[in-house]
Amino acid sequence: MTAIRTALVIGGGIAGPVAALALRKAGIQATVFEAHPGEANAGASLTVAPNGLNALEIIGAADAVRAAGRPIPGMAMGDGRGNRFAEFSGLPGLPASHVFARADLNRALHDYAASQGVEIEHGKRFVGAEETAGAVTARFADGSTAAADILIGADGIRSAVRPLIDPAAPSPEYVGLIGLAGFASGSGVEPDPDVMYFAFGDRAFLGYWAMPDGRVAWFSNVPEPDAAVAAAARKTPPGDWLERLRDLYADDVPGAALLRHSEPGDLFVLGGMEIMPDVPSWHRGRMVLVGDSAHAPSPSSGQGASLAIESAVELARCLRDLPGAPAAFAAYERLRRPRVQAIAAAAARTNEDKSSGGPAGPVDPEQIFGFVHRHRVDWDERVTP
Numbered sequence: 001m002t003a004i005r006t007a008l009v010i011g012g013g014i015a016g017p018v019a020a021l022a023l024r025k026a027g028i029q030a031t032v033f034e035a036h037p038g039e040a041n042a043g044a045s046l047t048v049a050p051n052g053l054n055a056l057e058i059i060g061a062a063d064a065v066r067a068a069g070r071p072i073p074g075m076a077m078g079d080g081r082g083n084r085f086a087e088f089s090g091l092p093g094l095p096a097s098h099v100f101a102r103a104d105l106n107r108a109l110h111d112y113a114a115s116q117g118v119e120i121e122h123g124k125r126f127v128g129a130e131e132t133a134g135a136v137t138a139r140f141a142d143g144s145t146a147a148a149d150i151l152i153g154a155d156g157i158r159s160a161v162r163p164l165i166d167p168a169a170p171s172p173e174y175v176g177l178i179g180l181a182g183f184a185s186g187s188g189v190e191p192d193p194d195v196m197y198f199a200f201g202d203r204a205f206l207g208y209w210a211m212p213d214g215r216v217a218w219f220s221n222v223p224e225p226d227a228a229v230a231a232a233a234r235k236t237p238p239g240d241w242l243e244r245l246r247d248l249y250a251d252d253v254p255g256a257a258l259l260r261h262s263e264p265g266d267l268f269v270l271g272g273m274e275i276m277p278d279v280p281s282w283h284r285g286r287m288v289l290v291g292d293s294a295h296a297p298s299p300s301s302g303q304g305a306s307l308a309i310e311s312a313v314e315l316a317r318c319l320r321d322l323p324g325a326p327a328a329f330a331a332y333e334r335l336r337r338p339r340v341q342a343i344a345a346a347a348a349r350t351n352e353d354k355s356s357g358g359p360a361g362p363v364d365p366e367q368i369f370g371f372v373h374r375h376r377v378d379w380d381e382r383v384t385p
């Protein structure tokens, strides 16, 4: 295969626009095809950690992204009775994590990509692809097609590209926790605005932080072993969920107060939390996966978006330095797989803690977050096969 000049990027969530921007920096022209007719992924909040922000620096998007969110450098972990296991104000030498409304992060990435000349086509649901000796052609649900040298599946945890690369690839797996989120007003709880709090209650986990408008944003993980119950979680009316949450956190500080001062209209049922089990192969021929389609750790890691960003930039670096897709894709997978596996394993331990009232021993932030947050994609270093 000769040098790669053009790419089709399937999915305009987080990995998609970042991949297109990074490819552009590597001299490859990329077009993004997003299934949603308008903005995708509106809904919950998410955090981009220092490692994700550092990868965004490489493609010049960090300032635009930071402006759409709010820095929260600190983190405090405790139990449901108000006791603290650990508190720290960010790891020394690193930028602050930023929290975003998901829609704001998506909009910032799209706007920045568009400002750099990246074309994002909406309403393009990818349904299949054919490879020839010289190109790959994507087919979309509206009957249109597009061709390029390579195709990048940045189409999330339910990827349509993944089964084309490996029909036997695993499907997403439920982790035994249902995610819910909401806002409390007038609760009297006043979190330090620089700190994100993680409270491991006896019966359920609660994360919370202060909003600039005085409300407190929270998210809850409720243990639920039955995957069928979790799959139906969104059908339960928010008011019924709120009653259940008030009961679950009745003895918790400050969970009881936050839930008492939340309204059904401010509650989001995110549904069963899922991971992507190890995907045996991330690439085949001219097609490759990036982001959640290849490696979705549990949301407990707080790293899905940051890892998607890192992988997208690393993929572009490999395509810049190695001739032809097979060598570049193989190097990319070799560079990324051990890291995403380690972070997925750490998130699995956090999920166990969330179901069992918290970590068993003392928590050392550097030990837990150091290898995660301090990682850098070394853009200037040349990739070797």
Ligand SMILES: Cc1cc2nc3c(=O)[nH]c(=O)nc-3n(C[C@H](O)[C@H](O)[C@H](O)COP(=O)(O)OP(=O)(O)OC[C@H]3O[C@@H](n4cnc5c(N)ncnc54)[C@H](O)[C@@H]3O)c2cc1C
Pocket: 010, 011, 012, 013, 014, 015, 016, 033, 034, 035, 036, 040, 041, 044, 045, 046, 047, 048, 049, 124, 125, 126, 127, 154, 155, 156, 157, 158, 159, 160, 179, 270, 290, 291, 292, 293, 296, 299, 301, 302, 303, 304, 305, 306, 307, 308
């Ligand atoms: C409740 C929850 C909380 C989370 N919190 C955090 C957090 O705090 N920090 C963090 O880093 N991560 C978090 N994550 C994980 C994070 O959201 C994902 O890891 C991240 O969105 C992955 O980005 P992506 O671009 O790979 O996939 P996505 O963001 O899912 O984007 C995929 C895109 O592809 C599009 N698409 C899908 N199928 C097709 C198709 N056939 N054709 C065309 N387009 C298609 C979708 O519409 C979507 O826009 C959380 C996840 C959940 C569920």
